[in-house]
Amino acid sequence: MNGVAWLGQFLQILLALGLAPLFMGWLQTLRAILQNRRPAGLLQPYRDIGRLFHKESIVPESASWLFRFSPYVRFGSKVMAAAMIPTLMMGLPLANAADVIALVGLLALARVFQVLAAMDTGTAFAQLGARREVLVSALAEPALLSALFIVSLLARSTSLNEIALRAQTQIFSIHPSMVFAGVAFFMVLLVENARIPVDNPATHLELTMIHEAMTLEYSGRHLALLQWATQLKLYLFFTIGIVLFFPWGISPPTLQVGSLLLACLALVGKLAIAAPILAVVETLLAKRRLFRVPEFAVSAFLFGVIGLLSHFMLGA
């Protein structure tokens, strides 16, 4: 059983690493089609990462070890998160090492390293991005936590594994507090992944940059890791959403090829359906003014708080 569980764990991580760029490619293709552009193809993110890995890495003269170390921390923590979220199989060895609160802590760890690495370069752009990022995430993190709290209150557990298990057996998506949690979670997803209306992942315009500004000084394999980590983050947020709200199809903790294949197919199918939602949202909405971004994050937080309140008061 133990060896089997570790094999499942390993498969789940590999799946995340492999699917994340594909998911990003699918999203970009959809966006291009919606915006009357010719898509670059599903495999473009793989080509980008591959190209960057072969290029030379340049490190600013003013940067210290933190600058070089930070891409590995970001990537490594995303891999760890991928191991913890039960996307493929439940009851995996690393699933109980940490719960949803620790998962948020893990994301915060990656972010703090990224922000500090940006400040390490000592350039105006990077620090500009850093200060925007810490503010926006200081408002988004409570929103994410309150959304996760609502779900854990309903599932009577903060362990993602248990949440997925309970959600499979008893459908709690119809609770009123769950609706608030869902809205808050989706807004946080937009904020944390630097999507429109919060940030534009395709721009390098200084007035609006948040996330991209922090990675400006990176190149070569460091940048490749960062881009891969960004894709993993988007993938992870979607899988968290799937675990919380649509957990059907995740394989039970036994290694059966049939149920694993089914879980794989279910995951790919759910991701394929989820991407158009994001693409439509991004196409329909305009990028907000930077000063409005905190309001967006705060309203996500308020949705979470209202959800918590309704759970405490209605018990549902």
Add this chain to the structure above:
Amino acid sequence: MKDFALWAGLGSAAGGLLAALIVPFLLGNRALQRSFGFGFAMLMSLAFLLTGIQGLGQAPVQISLPGPIPLFPWQFLLDPLASFFLAVLGLVGFAASLHGLGYFRSLPARQALRVLIPYPLFLGSMALVLLAANAYTFLVAWELMALSSSFLILVDPHLVHARKAVQQYLLIAHVGALCLIAAFFLLSRGSGTLDLNFTSLAHTAFSPGLANIVFLLSLIGFGAKLGILPLHIWLPEAHPAAPAPVSALMSAAMLPIALYGLLRMDWQILHLQGSWWGPLCLALGLLGAAFAVLFSAVQNDMKRLLAYSSMENMGLILVGIGLAEIFSQQGMNTLAALALTAALFQVLNHALFKGLLFLGSGSVLHATGTVQLSQLGGLNRSMPQTAFLVFIGVLAMAGLPPLNGFASEWLLLQAFLLAPGMATGLLQVVLPLAAAVVVLVLAIAGLAVVKLYGIGFLGLARATTAHAEASLWERLAMGFFAVGCVLFGLFPGLAVDAIAPITHQLLPGKLLAQPGIELLTPISPSRASYSPGVFFLGITVAILITFLLVWWRFGRPWRRAPVWACGFAGPTTPRMQDSASGFSQPLLRIFTSILRPSDQQDGSFQVTVREPFWDFLYVPLISMMYSVAARVLRLQHGRITLYLMYAFLTLVFLLVLVLWGFHL
């Protein structure tokens, strides 16, 4: 020899008083003075630590010594509650004294005595406060603690604002002490004896009315030390003015002693009678934490930032205690134990990371001559080892796994998440809002500490830079704290096990059981579990494998080049970086109505934020006092006949009181 530990702790505390007397006679040799003073303080702290650890594992012991007045003997008690705080004091005292060996190395001889005399006194009096077993002993030690620490703030005679800080500190401390005296007086009236021994008081039943008043008085009395609103104004003034080891001691060891007082008074003596005590503590803690974290994030002075953050942490701990009181009122003792454990664990964690950061700020001050963030920068190149140690403290304070700050926050949030089953009435609204505020406070605290490190230690040096690494003693002291941060982060069960005797002492019933020191499972593994060791190992392995794979496949040497900065052709200068004010400007913009920033000054973006409670509460209060004093002055005419008449009238008034049967 059950009371051996108590004697040892007591002896070393008394040794502190003795050392204060001996040090002045070691004149002539500064190095000898310093090593004797701080070496002795380290031994004292070690004794406190060992006494504390021993006391956590044994039944309470008490000893009584004859005092100067027959009615009031000196009585001392070592029970788990006192032992825990004594152990924390020992930890902080040891590292702070170690740091002091290096920190005070360049102090002139006359100033050295200004540290070396009150320092052991301060350390000893804190231990005496914790060991005191009756009100008399407690109050004497409490007063000694306030006075000796105020001398330590005044070490540098040239700091004018330090004098002002001490005035505020002493004023607030004495308002608090007066409230405590009043509280003990009421307890003495209520129990009908003059024997104010804590253990016998705990067996006395007090009427609810008296208990409520004593609770409020204790809240003001201990809250003055703790920095609850609006009694906090001394805190952000006094901590930055003191030398770094003293700031560390004050923030990491002295503030928690007020928490000890609250637990002793409200939990042990008054048995948490009032149902509104918990919600009040919760509200005060939340307000204080939210206020402090906002002000902490916009400070430009590293030590002020840390001082506000200490206040925020005390607020969070008070939230934990308030939550525990609420649970205990509802009879949910397991949950009460969980919340109390979270609060006490946070005391330990705060002591470790805040001690580390205060010591780090002292080393920065030594190396650069300033703690103004807007003048610093690039310290991770000029003093890399200090910067690395501070980095660990930063990660711990930001509440990031797998370090210790996260573990206690995790427990506190778990306590909130277990609440809904029992919440009734107004609590149904209050508890979720409280949980939301707590997570917001934690997130903004992360912003504040990222600012401290990013502006102060990273980037390019702004105005000044360090010329040398901190001394070996200082680095050892910071390393001690850093090891503590990692140790309690990876093995949180160590702390939870140490706290278990206290929850046993204060709460009835069978409480938290831990399967092992490497795992936190408050109720059951299926409900919630966190094992930081596996977590840390997972990340480390992931990072290592990534690094090795990337290095093996694409491992070309990297190259240094001037920064690209979006193609900016000119040279990048330190002035292009964010200033400290600039970094927190977006936050300032959101909370501008609370923070009330002043205008920027002469070209550089520097915002100063004034303490609103000083402007809106204390300044009117002071001017009112002046006007009252001016009125009272009319009584004074300097004529002897008039004064005799005042004395006569007073006598008549008192006689009338006695005739009416009023006596103490």
